[in-house]
Amino acid sequence: MITKTVDVAIIGAGSAGLNARREVEKAGGSWVLIESGDYGTTCARVGCMPSKLLIAAADAAHQIVEAEIFGINAKQVTIDDQAVLSRVRNERKRFVGFVVEDTEALPKEHRLIGRARFTGPTTLQVDNHTRVESNSIVIATGSSPVIPAPYDKIREHILINDDVFMLESLPKNIAVIGTGIIGLELGMALDRLGVDVALIGRSNKIGPFTDPAVQWSVADILGSRLDFRLSTTVDQADVVPGGIALGWNDANGNRQAQTFEKVLVAAGRRPNIFDMNLEAAGVQLGNGTVLDWNPQTTQIGGLPVFLAGDASGHRLLLHEASDEGRIAGSNGMAYPNVLSHVRRTPLAIAFTDPQMAVFGKTYAELDPTATAIGEINYANQGRARVMGQNAGLVRLYADRQCCRLIGGEMFGPRVEHTAHLMAWATQQQMAIPEILKMPFYHPVIEEGIRTALRDLTEKLKVTGDCRCEDLAEAPGT
Numbered sequence: 001m002i003t004k005t006v007d008v009a010i011i012g013a014g015s016a017g018l019n020a021r022r023e024v025e026k027a028g029g030s031w032v033l034i035e036s037g038d039y040g041t042t043c044a045r046v047g048c049m050p051s052k053l054l055i056a057a058a059d060a061a062h063q064i065v066e067a068e069i070f071g072i073n074a075k076q077v078t079i080d081d082q083a084v085l086s087r088v089r090n091e092r093k094r095f096v097g098f099v100v101e102d103t104e105a106l107p108k109e110h111r112l113i114g115r116a117r118f119t120g121p122t123t124l125q126v127d128n129h130t131r132v133e134s135n136s137i138v139i140a141t142g143s144s145p146v147i148p149a150p151y152d153k154i155r156e157h158i159l160i161n162d163d164v165f166m167l168e169s170l171p172k173n174i175a176v177i178g179t180g181i182i183g184l185e186l187g188m189a190l191d192r193l194g195v196d197v198a199l200i201g202r203s204n205k206i207g208p209f210t211d212p213a214v215q216w217s218v219a220d221i222l223g224s225r226l227d228f229r230l231s232t233t234v235d236q237a238d239v240v241p242g243g244i245a246l247g248w249n250d251a252n253g254n255r256q257a258q259t260f261e262k263v264l265v266a267a268g269r270r271p272n273i274f275d276m277n278l279e280a281a282g283v284q285l286g287n288g289t290v291l292d293w294n295p296q297t298t299q300i301g302g303l304p305v306f307l308a309g310d311a312s313g314h315r316l317l318l319h320e321a322s323d324e325g326r327i328a329g330s331n332g333m334a335y336p337n338v339l340s341h342v343r344r345t346p347l348a349i350a351f352t353d354p355q356m357a358v359f360g361k362t363y364a365e366l367d368p369t370a371t372a373i374g375e376i377n378y379a380n381q382g383r384a385r386v387m388g389q390n391a392g393l394v395r396l397y398a399d400r401q402c403c404r405l406i407g408g409e410m411f412g413p414r415v416e417h418t419a420h421l422m423a424w425a426t427q428q429q430m431a432i433p434e435i436l437k438m439p440f441y442h443p444v445i446e447e448g449i450r451t452a453l454r455d456l457t458e459k460l461k462v463t464g465d466c467r468c469e470d471l472a473e474a475p476g477t
């Protein structure tokens, strides 16, 4: 057994861990980076990038089919599924290759391959070959798909997101279990690539939204385009000739059964923190996550242990993992003089069609008495109609006190872009009249956002610039 002594030990060479390492090095510290799986990060290997590659192919196919509304008939569209999947794999290989190359360029003596387990607050054991002693430890171990019953017993027969990108050909039909962002993105892409997709959800919720009006719009628009089986709890999954037979009771209590060639389980993700003997470090676990974790410092309690990225269970997104990695790395070095970092305005996007985005405060987090809501229904928005993408509802939230934009739930054309503008305005603490002073070109999707902002102005009964510190200009009720 070798012993390594360093300033900061980092567990996990994903996006969070790599960013943590960079901060430690910047501060002149010594480090080890411990990885139990393949280099390349979840985002590049089985997450953000390959899913967007699949969606890009699906969107290309869809645009050809949809061209009919413009009077353009492209007859006999054929999808070469093997070519589609081959491009996904090749491009993915390219993205992963860059990360692997960078990671393998790090000095070998600082990289440990193996599974890390805590033996104390500042000591780790990596497999059976290395003992690590450090001043502090960064846990950046990512997350894994939750495989609920009854799929757990047939684990080797079901697909998770990782497996989709390894397929050589597409199935004729598939059941996608889960109607969250991952299930929707992959389910919708497969549907557009000619797979017969059933999207099965335990609740009646589709996507990330908490605003009932937006949820209704999603159910209305996507419900007519995709085969959803909502409020459906599958309690039986058996491997049968030709696929997997699922069984469930429908909303009327009638027994239903259907056999699918493939089943993709996208029922949420769980932090990878449960088999690391965290108890030895004095870390307490509860509600599927670490207790007493501070998102501004990434520190767990007062311990020399920092938690970053998906492993925190906080916001399972790439940019959040990178930020948390940076905070954890710099605080790991600075321990015990840990600093609080201001976090960015939350922003999450789903690459569905229409796209989905949530920024700032969600509807569920609002104080209804202190909030005004403005909205735009994209059904009749000029540019959206021009493009034949006139569907969706965007709701923006402002606080009545300072008439500042505080959040929104967005379902509509190209909200991946407009959500950025809104998140930036929220982080800049811009009041609604200030945002409306910005230039808006014509005809663009952003004009729809202006409609929602104007709606907010009316609801707020705003006069003047409506700055919070200027009481004479404060809005009425």
Ligand SMILES: Cc1cc2nc3c(=O)[nH]c(=O)nc-3n(C[C@H](O)[C@H](O)[C@H](O)COP(=O)(O)OP(=O)(O)OC[C@H]3O[C@@H](n4cnc5c(N)ncnc54)[C@H](O)[C@@H]3O)c2cc1C
Pocket (backbone or CB within 6 Å): 011, 012, 013, 014, 015, 016, 017, 034, 035, 036, 037, 038, 041, 042, 043, 044, 046, 047, 048, 049, 051, 114, 115, 116, 117, 140, 141, 142, 143, 161, 182, 272, 276, 308, 309, 310, 311, 315, 316, 317, 318, 319, 321
């Ligand atoms: C299908 C899909 C699509 C996604 N799309 C998007 C998107 O469009 N935009 C977006 O922002 N986010 C997206 N995400 C989320 C994003 O990929 C993650 O938030 C991000 O990759 C998390 O990075 P991380 O560093 O926390 O974890 P990872 O990159 O998973 O790194 C964790 C590493 O720790 C290692 N490890 C685990 N346990 C141990 C141990 N005990 N010892 C040593 N090593 C260990 C693992 O092998 C892994 O390499 C998507 C995710 C999925 C699954």
